[in-house]
Structure formats: C-alpha cells, structure tokens
Amino acid sequence: MTSPKLFASLLMIATLGICAPGMTKEVPERDDIASRYKWDLTDMYIDAAAWDADRKRFLESLSTLSAHRGQLGDSGARLLQAIESIQAVETIIANLYVYAGLKTYEDTRISENAARFSEAQGLYSQYQQALSYFTPELLAIPEPTLTQFIESTPGLEIYAHYLDETARMRPYTLSEAEEKLLAMASDPLDKFDSVFTAIDSSDLSFGTMIDESGNEIELTNSRYGAFLHSTDRRVREDAWKGLFQAYKTLNHTLAANYEGHVKSRVFFARARGFDSRLAHATYSNAIPIEVFNNLVKTARDGSAPLQRYLKLREKALGVERLEIWDMYAPIVPPTIKDVSFEEAQQIVADALTPLGEEYLSVYWKGFEEEWVDAMANRGKRGGAYSWGTYTSKPYLSMNFEGTLSNVSTLAHEYGHSIHSYLTRNTQPQVYGDYRTFIAEIASMTNEAILMQKMLSEAASPDERAYLLSSYLDEFRGGFYRQASFADFEARAHAKVEAGEALTAEVLNTIYAEVFADYYGDAVHANELNQIEWSRIPHFLRSDNFYVYQYSTSFVAATALAKTILEDGEPARERYLTMLKSGSNDYPIELLKKAGIDMTSAAPIEATIEVFDDLVDQLEQALAEMEAVAAASR
Numbered sequence: 001m002t003s004p005k006l007f008a009s010l011l012m013i014a015t016l017g018i019c020a021p022g023m024t025k026e027v028p029e030r031d032d033i034a035s036r037y038k039w040d041l042t043d044m045y046i047d048a049a050a051w052d053a054d055r056k057r058f059l060e061s062l063s064t065l066s067a068h069r070g071q072l073g074d075s076g077a078r079l080l081q082a083i084e085s086i087q088a089v090e091t092i093i094a095n096l097y098v099y100a101g102l103k104t105y106e107d108t109r110i111s112e113n114a115a116r117f118s119e120a121q122g123l124y125s126q127y128q129q130a131l132s133y134f135t136p137e138l139l140a141i142p143e144p145t146l147t148q149f150i151e152s153t154p155g156l157e158i159y160a161h162y163l164d165e166t167a168r169m170r171p172y173t174l175s176e177a178e179e180k181l182l183a184m185a186s187d188p189l190d191k192f193d194s195v196f197t198a199i200d201s202s203d204l205s206f207g208t209m210i211d212e213s214g215n216e217i218e219l220t221n222s223r224y225g226a227f228l229h230s231t232d233r234r235v236r237e238d239a240w241k242g243l244f245q246a247y248k249t250l251n252h253t254l255a256a257n258y259e260g261h262v263k264s265r266v267f268f269a270r271a272r273g274f275d276s277r278l279a280h281a282t283y284s285n286a287i288p289i290e291v292f293n294n295l296v297k298t299a300r301d302g303s304a305p306l307q308r309y310l311k312l313r314e315k316a317l318g319v320e321r322l323e324i325w326d327m328y329a330p331i332v333p334p335t336i337k338d339v340s341f342e343e344a345q346q347i348v349a350d351a352l353t354p355l356g357e358e359y360l361s362v363y364w365k366g367f368e369e370e371w372v373d374a375m376a377n378r379g380k381r382g383g384a385y386s387w388g389t390y391t392s393k394p395y396l397s398m399n400f401e402g403t404l405s406n407v408s409t410l411a412h413e414y415g416h417s418i419h420s421y422l423t424r425n426t427q428p429q430v431y432g433d434y435r436t437f438i439a440e441i442a443s444m445t446n447e448a449i450l451m452q453k454m455l456s457e458a459a460s461p462d463e464r465a466y467l468l469s470s471y472l473d474e475f476r477g478g479f480y481r482q483a484s485f486a487d488f489e490a491r492a493h494a495k496v497e498a499g500e501a502l503t504a505e506v507l508n509t510i511y512a513e514v515f516a517d518y519y520g521d522a523v524h525a526n527e528l529n530q531i532e533w534s535r536i537p538h539f540l541r542s543d544n545f546y547v548y549q550y551s552t553s554f555v556a557a558t559a560l561a562k563t564i565l566e567d568g569e570p571a572r573e574r575y576l577t578m579l580k581s582g583s584n585d586y587p588i589e590l591l592k593k594a595g596i597d598m599t600s601a602a603p604i605e606a607t608i609e610v611f612d613d614l615v616d617q618l619e620q621a622l623a624e625m626e627a628v629a630a631a632s633r
Contacts, residue, residue, distance in 0.1 A: 030377040041372035058266035076153030094389040107379035108201040125187035132180035193540040240325035254534040255504035267501035281545035299483035305612040310522035351453035386416035394420035415443030416598035427582035437587040440553030478554040486548035
C-alpha cells in the first residue's frame with residue numbers, strides 16, 4: 001500500500017450542487033465558445049505528442065522505483081533517496097493522469113481523449129504495482145531506527161509527518177506480494193465510475209420538452225437545474241419527470257454497476273482487515289468513525305428545521321402539496337438573473353474582500369492565467385469541479401448560465417482552486433495537497449461569505465426573501481442532503497457486508513426510506529424519486545464515503561465564515577494558515593488550529609440552529625412582503 005499523500009494530486013475536488021443552465025435551444029459545440037471562457041491546458045502539454053513523450057519518459061522511469069527495493073532500511077540517506085525518486089516519478093504520472101482526465105471531460109464524445117484517459121489509468125496502476133514493496137518495507141523498519149533516521153539525516157525531517165501517517169497503516173498493510181496483487185486489481189475494479197460517466201454524459205438522452213415560452217428545447221443534465229428553478233410549475237414537473245424517466249429506463253443497469261462498485265470497495269476493505277468499508281474510508285483519511293456517525297445521527301434527528309422550511313416553501317408557493325420538483329423553485333421572483341460571467345467575477349471578488357489582498361490577488365490571477373472552463377458545451381461533463389497537480393494550474397470547470405446559483409458555484413470552485421494554489425505554493429510536494437475532509441471547507445466558506453455580503457446589501461424584503469430562500473436551498477443541499485446521501489451509502493454498504501444483493505428494488509427501497517427519515521411528510525415523495533441514487537456520480541468514486549465530508553465541511557465553513565466576518569484579521573490569518581498547511585498535519589488537528597473541533601456533535605448542532613434561524617428570517621421577510629403588498633392594495 002502506498003501513502004495517499006504521494007498521490008494526492010490525482011484527487012478531483014467536485015461539487016454536487018445543481019448547476020443552473022440556460023434556455024438556449026442548442027448546447028454549443030466547444031469550438032463555438034470564445035477562448036476567454038475556456039481553460040488553457042497547454043501549460044501541462046502543448047499537444048497529444050507532448051503527452052505521449054511524457055508517457056514514454058514515465059515508463060522509462062519506473063525502473064528507478066524498483067531500484068530501491070530491499071534497501072529502505074539500510075540508512076536514512078537511502079530512505080530519503082527513495083522518497084525523492086518516487087516524488088519525481090509521481091510528478092510525471094500525476095500530470096499524465098490529470099491532463100488526460102481534463103481533456104476527456106471537455107467533450108466526453110471524443111474517443112481519442114477517452115482512450116488516453118483509460119491509458120493513463122492503466123499507467124497509474126503500473127505505478128502502484130511498481131511501488132507495492134514500499135509501504136510493507138517501510139513498516140518493517142523498527143520504529144526506533146526510523147526515528148534515528150529522521151533525526152540524523154538532513155532533509156528527511158521534512159517527511160516526519162508523512163512517515164507517521166504511513167505508520168498508522170501498519171495493522172492494515174499486507175505483504176509485498178499481496179500489496180502488488182491489490183495494486184493490479186485497482187485498475188479493473190475502479191472502472192464503475194467510468195461506466196457511469198459514459199452512460200450519463202454520452203449515451204443517456206432525456207429527449208425534449210416545452211419551455212416557458214412554448215419552444216421545444218432539448219433537456220440535458222446541464223439544463224435540468226435551470227428548469228427546476230423555473231417559476232412555471234409545469235416546466236419544473238416536465239423537466240423533473242423527463243430526467244428521472246430516462247434514469248428509470250436504466251434502473252437495473254445502474255444498480256448492477258453500483259453493486260459492482262460497492263462490492264469492490266468492500267473487497268479492498270476486507271482484504272486489508274477492516275471491519276467495514278466505512279471503517280476503511282474514515283481510518284484511511286485519519287478521521288474518527290464517530291465523526292461520520294455523529295453527523296448522520298445529528299442531521300437525521302435534527303431534521304425538524306428542514307421540514308419546517310419545506311412547509312414554509314409550500315405555503316409561499318401557494319401549492320396544495322409540495323412536490324419534489326417544487327423544492328428549488330423561487331419562492332419570490334428572482335432578483336438576480338441574467339448575470340454575465342464578467343459581472344459574476346466582480347460580485348464574487350467584492351464579497352471575498354474580508355479574506356484579504358493576498359487571497360484576492362490569487363483570485364484574479366486565475367482569470368488572467370486561464371484556469372477556468374466556464375461554459376457548457378455539447379459532450380462536456382456536467383457539474384463543477386477543481387482539479388490539478390502539484391506542478392499545474394488549479395483548473396476549474398463549471399457550466400455558467402447567468403443565475404445566482406452559478407455565481408455561488410463560481411465562488412465555490414474558486415475556493416478549491418485558491419486552496420490548492422496556496423497549499424502548493426507554501427508546502428513541499430509531499431504535503432502539496434489536502435485530505436478530502438478539508439477539501440470542501442474553502443469552497444463552502446467562500447459561499448457563506450458571498451451570501452452574507454449579498455444579504456447585507458439586500459434592498460427590499462423581496463430581495464432578502466429571495467437570497468434567504470436561495471441560501472437555505474444551498475444549506476439544505478450542502479448539509480442535510482449530503483448527510484442523507486451518506487446515510488444511504490452506509491445502508492447500501494451494510495447490505496453487501498451482510499451478504500445481501502443490491503438489486504434495483506433494494507436500492508430504491510433504501511433511498512425511499514432515507515428520504516422519508518429526513519423529509520418526513522413535508523414533501524410528497526413521488527415514486528420516481530426513489531431512483532435518484534442512480535444519478536449521483538459521487539457514489540461511484542473510488543474513495544467512496546466522500547459525500548459526508550460536504551456536510552462536515554458545511555459545518556466548519558459556517559463557523560469559519562462567522563468568525564472571519566466578526567473577528568476580522570486574527571480569524572482570517574488562522575484560516576489562511578490552515579489553507580496553506582496542505583496535509584502537513586491530520587485534518588482534525590488542522591481544523592482545531594483554525595478554531596473548529598469536529599470530534600464533537602456541538603458544531604453540527606450549532607449549524608442546525610443557524611439553519612433554524614435562517615428559516616425565522618425568511619418567515620419574517622415573507623411577512624414583510626405580504627404587509628407591503630396589502631398596504632398597496
């Protein structure tokens with residue numbers, strides 16, 4: 001087994017938020033989009049030939065890794081040489097892998113790019129196999145000897161925390177032969193996400209629908225969010241049913257794919273001696289399992305404010321029964337719409353002023369250096385994400401269409417990219433990325449600060465109500481929804497670990513039960529809703545049990561934004577120090593240094609109280625709107 005720290009640059013940070021698309025009749029081809037709205041990947045590789053040249057260089061370099069086999073315990077100097085050799089090869093494979101992925105996601109229909117990405121995945125598997133000896137051999141070094149190596153070898157002291165993290169895995173590390181076998185299995189057993197991406201981005205068609213103006217328009221994953229935000233209930237219902245009916249046609253196929261994925265994760269967990277995949281996922285990320293359990297239990301038990309908000313939404317919309325497709329509809333007419341991308345850039349920059357000049361200079365640097373792939377194009381991967389390597393730009397992708405949700409998504413993804421930039425320009429390569437538990441905090445802190453700024457400038461009860469309802473929807477999505485997703489994952493994995501099958505019917509039932517636990521009778525659960533699990537890409541991540549960290553990050557971000565806005569520079573400096581720390585300490589400890597203790601349920605309970613208070617504020621704003629309307633009659 002190899003340390004995740006040496007391969008952290010292969011991590012993609014993504015958001016599950018709904019990307020609100022526009023109403024153009026045709027999704028443009030990529031070549032039709034202006035270059036200022038597309039990222040520039042040529043800093044990584046000028047063309048496919050340059051990528052291929054690096055591929056050959058990587059294959060030639062593999063032999064340098066095996067040269068250290070059997071010698072790690074000889075001396076501190078030999079151990080340092082091995083680690084530095086590994087990092088040099090890591091730089092190459094990380095760039096090969098990430099570039100191939102970014103090119104593939106530009107347009108998933110281009111088979112040449114997909115083939116290159118598949119090849120990169122195979123190369124990464126070879127890399128893992130070549131290093132299969134490293135961790136078992138490292139852990140065979142007696143602890144006193146390793147300590148002596150660190151203390152007496154100049155340059156090795158930098159790796160003290162990394163070596164400590166590796167030592168944590170001692171009870172779950174196998175023999176060299178077994179580690180090599182698991183590394184060989186990783187490539188074929190990590191293909192379930194690729195299957196889903198191919199189906200979801202390229203093969204699945206949602207047909208057409210009639211928009212608010214009576215025009216027939218293609219329904220796509222990237223447009224779905226805007227239709228759900230429509231003020232026309234018929235449009236919302238048609239979009240929701242059109243999308244979910246398409247997934248229903250593949251319910252059994254997607255269930256079989258997800259079952260294969262879950263079984264593969266359970267296999268790896270059991271092979272290493274963990275009691276469960278959840279224990280494997282949390283321990284590997286140095287997170288106490290109680291953090292996960294506290295979150296799910298506290299969120300589920302604290303769902304009353306969520307249900308109260310949905311009841312308020314039902315009343316404000318004037319519907320007899322709140323349906324799923326009503327859950328994102330604006331309660332009041334949008335006060336922010338048709339925002340240009342340039343306007344969105346400035347709105348976010350103005351909001352992030354409390355984070356200081358250094359933070360803002362990095363923000364604008366990203367646009368100048370073309371980090372951002374902003375617009376939707378045919379074949380482009382849906383959603384939004386930030387991805388890069390230690391030596392690359394921290395690229396980010398989204399599907400901008402001019403809504404408030406898009407402005408928030410820009411702030412969110414930029415949080416990831418600035419976090420990556422600050423880390424990589426502060427830390428050595430071994431700590432040049434960050435654990436997934438920390439990954440969503442910068443993005444969500446950006447969103448929270450953005451919303452507070454906009455709320456403070458709201459000019460009327462109407463605008464305040466619109467912003468509050470939008471924020472509550474983000475809050476619901478980032479906290480309650482992700483907690484419920486984590487709950488679903490835990491129940492699904494428990495079925496497999498108990499020897500049960502994950503058929504479409506079983507998965508649909510689990511999802512329906514989880515939905516009822518969180519939403520109660522506040523929203524009518526249309527029968528189609530039980531298949532929603534089948535369209536959540538994060539369930540197919542190789543490092544699954546990821547989504548709960550959206551919720552824990554939302555908890556941390558809510559507290560951090562509050563202290564930054566209230567306490568100013570001291571809180572800001574603690575926060576920026578955390579962002580610059582990368583992975584040079586355990587995530588729980590990094591958060592403690594920033595002032596947040598996630599080992600307790602208290603921050604989660606405080607987050608629920610904030611949500612409850614926001615519902616109170618929305619109720620008041622709606623009452624003020626009604627009073628103004630009554631006075632004018």
